[in-house]
Amino acid sequence: AQTVTQSQPEMSVQEAETVTLSCTYDTSESNYYLFWYKQPPSRQMILVIRQEAYKQQNATENRFSVNFQKAAKSFSLKISDSQLGDTAMYFCASEKTSYDKVIFGPGTSLSVIP
Amino acid sequence: ETGVTQSPTHLIKTRGQQVTLRCSSQSGHNTVSWYQQALGQGPQFIFQYYREEENGRGNFPPRFSGLQFPNYSSELNVNALELDDSALYLCASSPARGAYEQYFGPGTRLTVT
Numbered sequence: 001a002q003t004v005t006q007s008q009p010e011m012s013v014q015e016a017e018t019v020t021l022s023c024t025y026d027t028s029e030s031n032y033y034l035f036w037y038k039q040p041p042s043r044q045m046i047l048v049i050r051q052e053a054y055k056q057q058n059a060t061e062n063r064f065s066v067n068f069q070k071a072a073k074s075f076s077l078k079i080s081d082s083q084l085g086d087t088a089m090y091f092c093a094s095e096k097t098s099y100d101k102v103i104f105g106p107g108t109s110l111s112v113i114p
Numbered sequence: 115e116t117g118v119t120q121s122p123t124h125l126i127k128t129r130g131q132q133v134t135l136r137c138s139s140q141s142g143h144n145t146v147s148w149y150q151q152a153l154g155q156g157p158q159f160i161f162q163y164y165r166e167e168e169n170g171r172g173n174f175p176p177r178f179s180g181l182q183f184p185n186y187s188s189e190l191n192v193n194a195l196e197l198d199d200s201a202l203y204l205c206a207s208s209p210a211r212g213a214y215e216q217y218f219g220p221g222t223r224l225t226v227t
Contacts, residue, residue, distance in 0.1 A: 004156075033212075033214055035213065042220075043202065043220060045157075045204060045206070045218035047217075091156050091157070095212060095214075101170050101171075101172060102147065102149075102162075103159065104158070104159075106155060106156045107155070107156050
């Protein structure tokens with residue numbers, strides 16, 4: 001069965017600093033997608049970044065980047081130059097490329113401190 | 115371009131009742147997924163519809179059912195409500211099967227008393 005684990009329930013970071021959120025997953029699939037989602041206090045979920053498992057190159061989106069370690073089944077999110085608007089719950093998720101199920105982790109609550 | 119919308123925003127139901135939640139997909143999207151998010155937890159995948167057919171289902175009992183209409187809007191129906199059904203229900207639409215490019219709605223907060 002697919003599982004997604006986020007071992008850091010809460011984290012905080014000073015504004016303008018860098019923070020890394022951890023995610024590990026378990027799947028028997030050879031190809032799949034991995035995602036990081038952000039859910040601000042207003043609750044609308046937003047896609048932050050995604051990674052196709054067959055791609056070795058780590059995905060980047062502006063201040064957000066991932067460290068994808070396929071053998072270790074690890075998918076961490078790095079946020080550079082943290083901003084107050086980055087304060088939110090962050091969820092790691094995985095999906096088989098057969099598209100039949102999406103599994104979310106329990107989330108990490110990130111607070112950016114001025 | 116209109117985003118994903120959900121109605122109602124909040125509702126309160128009594129145990130044993132039935133409820134219908136609605137979702138309007140983003141324009142051009144033919145896939146909709148429903149998730150249940152209990153307080154303080156990550157979303158749990160309920161099911162996904164692609165072009166009016168169920169495309170995948172999570173570990174939810176049959177009293178959770180859905181529909182997708184020709185205009186790709188969708189309903190989530192829950193029968194015989196239980197206290198544990200209290201949660202935020204999220205709808206997400208995609209331009210193709212799967213979650214690769216899904217956009218979430220604001221959710222419906224359901225409270226079962």
